[in-house]
Amino acid sequence: MENTPLYTALRDFAAQNPLRMHMPGHKGKALPGPELAGYSSIDFTELPPTGNLFDGGGAIGAAEALWAEVFGMEHCLFLTGGSTQGVLTALTLACPPGSELLLDRGCHRSAFHAMALLDLKPVYAPRPWLDKKAVTGPISPSDVENLLKTHPNIKAFCITSPTYYGVLSDIPALAAVMHRHGGILVVDGAHGAHLPFLGIDHYSAADLVVVSAHKTLPAPGQSALLFSGKRFSHADLCRAGSIYGSSSPSYPMMAALDLCRAHMLEEGAETYQKTAEEVAALRRDFPSLIDEDAPLDPTRLTLLSPDGFAAQDQLEGLGVWPEMADRGHVVLIPTCADGPADFARLRQALGQVTLGPCPAFPPPPELPEQAVTLRQALFSPGKDCPLNQAEGEIAASPIAPYPPGVPIVAPGERISKKTIAYLDRIGYNNGCRICVDNCV
Numbered sequence: 039m040e041n042t043p044l045y046t047a048l049r050d051f052a053a054q055n056p057l058r059m060h061m062p063g064h065k066g067k068a069l070p071g072p073e074l075a076g077y078s079s080i081d082f083t084e085l086p087p088t089g090n091l092f093d094g095g096g097a098i099g100a101a102e103a104l105w106a107e108v109f110g111m112e113h114c115l116f117l118t119g120g121s122t123q124g125v126l127t128a129l130t131l132a133c134p135p136g137s138e139l140l141l142d143r144g145c146h147r148s149a150f151h152a153m154a155l156l157d158l159k160p161v162y163a164p165r166p167w168l169d170k171k172a173v174t175g176p177i178s179p180s181d182v183e184n185l186l187k188t189h190p191n192i193k194a195f196c197i198t199s200p201t202y203y204g205v206l207s208d209i210p211a212l213a214a215v216m217h218r219h220g221g222i223l224v225v226d227g228a229h230g231a232h233l234p235f236l237g238i239d240h241y242s243a244a245d246l247v248v249v250s251a252h253k254t255l256p257a258p259g260q261s262a263l264l265f266s267g268k269r270f271s272h273a274d275l276c277r278a279g280s281i282y283g284s285s286s287p288s289y290p291m292m293a294a295l296d297l298c299r300a301h302m303l304e305e306g307a308e309t310y311q312k313t314a315e316e317v318a319a320l321r322r323d324f325p326s327l328i329d330e331d332a333p334l335d336p337t338r339l340t341l342l343s344p345d346g347f348a349a350q351d352q353l354e355g356l357g358v359w360p361e362m363a364d365r366g367h368v369v370l371i372p373t374c375a376d377g378p379a380d381f382a383r384l385r386q387a388l389g390q391v392t393l394g395p396c397p398a399f400p401p402p403p404e405l406p407e408q409a410v411t412l413r414q415a416l417f418s419p420g421k422d423c424p425l426n427q428a429e430g431e432i433a434a435s436p437i438a439p440y441p442p443g444v445p446i447v448a449p450g451e452r453i454s455k456k457t458i459a460y461l462d463r464i465g466y467n468n469g470c471r472i473c474v475d476n477c478v
């Protein structure tokens with residue numbers, strides 16, 4: 039593979055057979071376990087030939103710059119702590135502590151954790167409820183515009199796109215709205231690292247973008263990327279990223295990111311197109327979320343079922359392991375690593391599974407009262423409580439059934455009779471965690 043500055047630097051240094059009087063303790067020798075044997079040779083620490091992730095420059099900086107180019111962004115920071123590290127870093131850059139943040143209610147828990155750490159005050163952007171398919175649709179730029187008018191102190195908006203179910207929002211239009219109001223758009227694209235390789239420019243208008251390479255690209259677990267546009271420098275990314283990242287980031291993981299990009303440009307992008315075609319055919323042949331419902335990631339396959347959990351069990355019984363299921367859906371993540379034989383096997387299995395319209399779900403109820411801040415709630419002592427005894431209590435953790443996959447109650451919000459009735463109606467009985475002594 040060509041143009042892999044970090045991988046090449048590590049391999050060349052390892053080939054010099056340096057006497058490693060530094061960590062890691064394996065000294066480049068085989069780790070126990072045959073699967074891990076070759077892994078240690080390029081597992082270095084910060085040395086002049088290997089560079090330092092959070093200092094910028096060197097072979098790591100060169101590899102990051104190549105990624106930024108693919109995404110049409112100015113800067114990139116390698117993340118070895120998943121998109122979780124990226125969301126924490128991005129919100130630290132975008133939001134002064136104590137400020138208001140416009141948030142997609144369906145954001146991952148890392149966004150809620152960032153809000154607690156930074157003591158942010160959330161205002162939630164609504165998503166339409168797509169009744170027939172029981173998922174939330176894209177966030178509308180005009181809704182965001184209206185919220186910015188009524189909350190003029192908001193200077194940042196964090197949105198998840200694509201969602202777990204593959205729904206895309208219009209990022210260029212949302213970025214334009216935020217920029218008109220002097221604000222910052224943060225996109226949690228954890229599920230969409232592959233989109234630029236499909237020729238889809240989903241992210242480049244945003245100010246900060248986080249993607250999990252490990253979710254949809256040939257890259258190891260926890261490898262992820264943070265991108266910025268002109269508004270944040272590479273030094274900004276390094277400074278904030280180092281707050282949440284290990285001071286010993288994994289060199290094999292960073293080398294894998296370097297190799298992943300080169301591989302995708304050489305052949306993976308073409309294979310990904312074939313995956314998109316296979317998924318389009320599966321969507322035609324099996325009850326699924328389709329483009330007529332909402333703009334979708336062309337490779338996410340969200341199947342509909344009258345009983346998603348039963349369909350998941352049936353698939354697992356046939357040796358096919360989905361990403362997740364809920365009461366009305368089974369979500370599969372096909373990638374460029376799935377070839378014609380994998381799709382043939384999948385198609386055969388889907389033919390034996392109970393799929394069809396998903397059961398009716400009421401739309402999520404209106405937002406509960408925010409009784410204490412997210413920070414107070416998440417850092418307060420809590421205790422587990424059966425839902426039917428939680429009326430009037432304050433949630434210490436999110437209550438987030440799928441669907442809709444958005445917290446029906448977020449930390450710090452009061453659990454009302456209406457909310458309990460809704461959760462009961464959709465069959466959610468996982469209990470909850472409540473604050474002790476109302477967190478005061």
Ligand SMILES: Cc1ncc(COP(=O)(O)O)c(C=O)c1O
Binds near residue numbers: 226229
């Ligand atoms: C939307 C979203 N954002 C962020 C994350 C965190 O990603 P990671 O597991 O790479 O830390 C996830 C994980 O599932 C996610 O679904």
